[in-house]
Amino acid sequence: MEMKNTMNRNPQSDAPIIKPLDPEEFKRQGYMMVDFLADYIRNVSHYPVLSKVEPGYLKQRLPTSAPCGPEPIESILKDVQDHIIPGLTHWQSPNFYGYFPSSGSIAGFMGEMLSAGLNVVGFNWVSSPSATELESIVMDWLGQVLNLPKSFLFCGDHGGGVVLGTTCEAILCTLVAAREKKLSQVGKENIGKLVVYGSDQTHSALQKAAQIAGIHPANFRVIKTKRSNSFALSPDSLLSTILLDVERGLIPCFLCATVGTTAIATIDPIGPLCNVAKDYGIWVHVDAAYAGSACICPEFRHCIDGVEEVNSFSLNAHKWFLTNLTCCCLWVKDHIALTKSLTVNPQFLRNKASESKRVIDYKDWQIPLSRKFNALKLWLVLRSYGVENIRNFLRNHVQMAKTFEGLVRLDKRFEIVVPPKFSLVCFRIAPSAIIANGLSKGVEACYNGKLVNDEYMVNEVNRKLLDSVNSSGDAFMTHGEVEGAFMIRCAIGGTLTEEHHVIMAWKLVQEHANSLLGL
Amino acid sequence: MEMKNTMNRNPQSDAPIIKPLDPEEFKRQGYMMVDFLADYIRNVSHYPVLSKVEPGYLKQRLPTSAPCGPEPIESILKDVQDHIIPGLTHWQSPNFYGYFPSSGSIAGFMGEMLSAGLNVVGFNWVSSPSATELESIVMDWLGQVLNLPKSFLFCGDHGGGVVLGTTCEAILCTLVAAREKKLSQVGKENIGKLVVYGSDQTHSALQKAAQIAGIHPANFRVIKTKRSNSFALSPDSLLSTILLDVERGLIPCFLCATVGTTAIATIDPIGPLCNVAKDYGIWVHVDAAYAGSACICPEFRHCIDGVEEVNSFSLNAHKWFLTNLTCCCLWVKDHIALTKSLTVNPQFLRNKASESKRVIDYKDWQIPLSRKFNALKLWLVLRSYGVENIRNFLRNHVQMAKTFEGLVRLDKRFEIVVPPKFSLVCFRIAPSAIIANGLSKGVEACYNGKLVNDEYMVNEVNRKLLDSVNSSGDAFMTHGEVEGAFMIRCAIGGTLTEEHHVIMAWKLVQEHANSLLGL
Structure with a gap:
């Protein structure tokens, strides 16, 4: 480190003053970090996907207080390599199939660099x-690619899009807008009567948003879904739930429908749900966090049919659209309803442009005041790859999921628990295989001193299989549950994942099943 | 671009598949971006600080839809230079004195790169x-540097810190915690009775948080401050406001005190306010977004005296602590109160580590579920510069503010409106100078066809001065208001700002005042 470049002098006290934005030092360190990360990408498939560290490991390895003097970047990067990387669960590994993917890309990374460097x-x-x-421009671009109705775009009437951090924020913002719209009709004192609707497959973000927005916990409805209906939210169930609420003097307010649910990627029927909701003035939000990306492909666009009827729609570009964390795209049909509920106008922010009403002030479209230059990475992704390449990229993941599904179906010990959607495959060792192998012997058995039934044992064996696969470090999957059945979820969508990884992952599952089933 | 490196083939359809994380291409583009940003830093002082574009400018320059095919990074960076940079207000310019600074640094930037590259x-x-x-470790480090009581640290009993995005989130999270704590005592149906307290100097984030959390707008108290009290929130005023509320059957819930308010960086007296609040079980949050950073210097630490009595404390490291956007550090004394109100436990996130209660799950400390590797940049800042250098860096800004204040005081046409705090100087052309120059002639005058008084004219002249300075592009300041007086705020703290910039900025103000006052 050349100290002459990195230090000034305080003109009064002559104390040395650091130069934290020296351009030459910026380049030197910037190159070093680029090299470090290029090596990380090159090596990421060799790291155990799920970190093997124990709780508290890092405290043992780092000092208990911040350093008084400066340390060179070389030492810091060495510590990243030696102490931070072993504590990562590698979401960029081609062998990561957990949760939903966080598909990074060079373009997404470049956008983050640019946003961080400009730091406006x-x-x-x-x-x-x-x-x-x-x-605004990029949200219109992506809206068009999704074939969203013009009513959601700035080039339409009152619609438009905004880049938020996460789906939780998108749901919270729209829920607050819905709440305020409703309370402006029925009176603020009735907040305790507002009801929020979702299904037992809806993401927990809805419950959290309802908690934060002050919805009475007794007015949070989790509508049961059924296998016969592919675990989608049934309009009939919604209607009967609403009718009960209305009868009890409650006020229906907000519905979150999902396209691509967390556990199994099922699709709520948007149009029919809106038909029910509209009679009660319910704000309908569609959470398409994961599957929304696939809807840029014409063959998947039908999954969001009916979107023209909803109030708001969101997807996470940081999940399956090559945009690095975080990037949740929210479109609303009536942005005045949104901004009415989220606007505060302090003196220090007043300015002619805002007063002219000719501009958008995104502070009124989100929870926080401050925001980074959010759009750059999405713009870079769309331009660097182009829409057609992104479509093919997603299709390739869907294809890999079909390959994986095919392999599961070939092994009779296993079953596909629900028909796969998009690039998610949910499977388990079938109950028959477990009973046949003597791991569960009848209706009830004694397990760890507990009297348990077959269902419990089947879940337990599958849980063990998942733990065993994940402990190997060679692949990482997570679990879901429908009707009490524990499933292993293989969510394909990693940027580096190729067909041979998926085939290897299946072999890995088989090997661990062999040893678990005593073969 | 070497296409062989950037394309795979779909093994089924033979369609070309992009390789969005090819390490060689990552390096090539990464270096290019580092060079681009190093040039930006080198040139940023030459750009007009306040953008000169007109609303809608960018729509004229960009295509109306996303490209179907890929575009090279070279074209994208050219567009950034030609079309994006002219539309920036340059927060990293040494001549940026608006709002509060967003002090970026190489270390902060490197941390963002690392977080974006690992993308976990x-x-x-x-x-x-x-x-x-x-x-957890870094929040303890910074807490120790601030000399926060152990009760706010993980190494204490029930305390701890979290990195959030912004102060708005910190206030919202703690307000929700306070609301739920209170409602658990008085019953959920009483949400409409909860009262939130701040002063007329409190940041608008409090009002926004109260709106989002469902606090009845009639129960949001803006307590008036007085010049005689340096515009700090007076414990007596707080008490009398509370007493009125209690008399009316309302339930005091939450107070946001501020160390370094937005307009003038005044300091609410934390200890005395807590003395009042504690008798009513009010959650006290301290918002030290800007000035909290200075409190790492022993000579400023007294500004947060009394912090041992509060429930929560936050500062924005992205303002004046060299950490690129966004990085709000929140400490709480009772993290169970926080997590109780923000926890949801969906099936798909259940895991042994969480169930063991031996680990922190930060999802329960924040609004969203997903979060990036937030701590890296703060860790890099603390290590790359060391605490003592950061202290000297902040002191240097305070020193520059004193220089600027001295220059203002030398020009008798101007006045310092409130005694400067930290690195913020609030000044205006004095009413006497405006009246003496015949710009305002008596108690009332006709201005643009409106009958106005002296105060209005004084404000109008100062507003014009600020507009004139900002339009020059050579410096950027923003405004504040106390007791109806419009002030120009010069907030020093830019990473690249040196004493000569500050001296130039003052000369610029004088020149524009000369021409405005007809000299």
């Missing part, structure tokens, strides 16, 4: 006009 | 143990 705050138009304008 | 999700411990553990 874009809370309103004037604080960085291009941050606002690019976001 | 850290919602719970198991999803990336080092992301969680490093955050």
Whole structure:
């Protein structure tokens, strides 16, 4: 480190003053980090996907207090390699099949670099006009690619899109908008009567948003879904739930429908649900966090049919759209309803552009005030790859899921628990295989001193299989549950995942099943 | 671009498949971006600080839809230079004195690169143990540097810290915790009776958080401050407001005190306010978004005296602590109160580590579920510069503010509106200078056809001065208001700002005042 470049002098006290943005030092360290990360990408498939560290490991390895003096980047990067990387669960590994993917890309990374380097705050138009304008443009671009109705776009009437952090924020913002819209009709004192609807497959973000927004916990409805209906939310069930609420003097307010649920990627029927909701003035939000990306392919677009009837729609580009964390795209049909509920207008932010009403101030579209230049990475992804390549990239994942599904179906000990959707395959060792192998012997058995039934044992064996696969470090999957059945989820979508990885992952599952079933 | 490196083939359809994480291409583009940003830093002082574009400018320059095919990074970077940069307000310019600074640094940037490159999700411990553990460690480090009582640290009893995005989130999370704590005592049906307290100097984030959390708008108290009290929130005023509320059957719930308010960086007296609040079981949060950073210097630490009595404390490391956007550090004394109100436990996230209760799951400390590896940049900042250098760096800004204040005081046409705190100087052309120059002639005058008084004219002239300075592009400041007086705020703290910039900025103000006052 050349100290002459990295230090100034305080003109009064002559104390040395660091130069934390020296361009030459920026380049030196920047190159070093690029090399470090290129090596990480090159090696990531060799790391155990699920970290093997024990709780508290890092405290043993790092000092108990911040250093008084500076340390060179070389030592810091060495510590990253030696102490941080072993504690990572490698979401960028081609062998990562857990949760839903976080599909990074060079373009997404470049966008993050640019946003971090420019380091502008874009809370309103004037604080960085291009941050606002690019976001509106790119949200219209992506909206068009999704074939969203014009009513959701800025080039339409009152619609438009915004880049938020996560689906939780998208649901919270729209729920608050719905709550305020409803309370403006029925009176603020009735907040305790508002009801929020989802299904037992809806993401927990809805419950959390309802908690934060002050919805009475007794008014949070989790509507049961059924296998006969592919675990989708049934409009009939929604209607009967609403009718009961209305009868009890409650006020239906908000429904979150899902396209691509967390456990099994099922698809709630948007149009029919809206038909029910509209009679009660319910705000309908569609959470398409994972599967929304696939809907840029014409063959999947039908999954969001009916979207023209909803109030708001969101997807996470950081899941399956090559955009690094975090990037949740939210479109609303009536942005005034949204901004009415989220706007505060402090003196220090007043400016002519905002008062002219000719500009968007995204601070009024989100929870926080401050925001980064959010749109860059999505813009870079769309431009660097182009829509057609992204479509083919997603299709390739769907194809790999079909390959995986085919392999599961070939092994009679296993079963596909629900018909796969998009790039998610949910499977388990079939109850028959477990009973046949004597791991469960009748209706009830004694297990660890507990009297348990077959269902419990089947779940327990599958849980063990998942633990065993994940402990190997060679692949990582997570679990889901429908009707009490524990399933292993193989969510394909990693940027580095290729067909041979998926085939290897299946072999790995088989090997661990062999040893578990005593073969 | 070497296509052989950037394309695979779909093994089924033979369609070309992009390789969005090819390590060689990653390096090539990464270097290019590092060079681009190093040039940006080198040139940023030459750009007009406040963007000169007009609303809608970017739509004229970009295509109306996303490209179907890929575009090279070279074209994209050219567009960034030609179309995005002119639309930026340059927060990294040494001549940026608006709002509060967003002080980026190489270390902060490197941390963002690392987080974006690793691209792991850290919602719970198991999803990336080092992301969680490093955050707990670094929050303890910074807490110690601030000399926070042990009760706020993980190494204490029930305390601990978390990295959130912004102060708005910190206030919302703690307000929800306070709300739930209170409602668990008085019953959920009483949400409409909860009262939230702040002063007329409190950041608008409090009002927004109260709106989102479902606090009845009639129960949001904005307590008036007085010049005689340096515009700090007076414990007596707080008490009398509370007493009125209690008399009316309302339930005091939450107080946000501020150390370094937005307009003038005043300091609410934490200890005395807590003395009042504790008798009513009010949760006290301290928002030290800007000035909290300075409190790492022993000579400023007294500004947060009394912090041992509060429930929670936050500062924005992305403001004045060299950590690139966004990084809000929140400490709480009772993390169970926080997590109780923010926890949801969906099936898909259940895991042994969480069930063992030996780990932190940061998802329960924040609004969203997903989160990046937040702690890296703060860790890199603390290590790359060391605590003593950061202290000197902040002191240097405070010193520059004193220089600027001295210059203002030398020009008798100007006045310092409130005694400067930290690195913020609030000034204006004095009413006497405006009246003497015939710009305002008596108690009332006709202005643009409106009958206005002296105060209005004084504000109008100062507003014009600020517009004139900002339009020059040579410096950027913003405004504040106390007791109806419009002030120009010069907030020093840019990473690249040196004394000569500050001296130039003052000369610029004088020149524009000369021409405005007809000299």
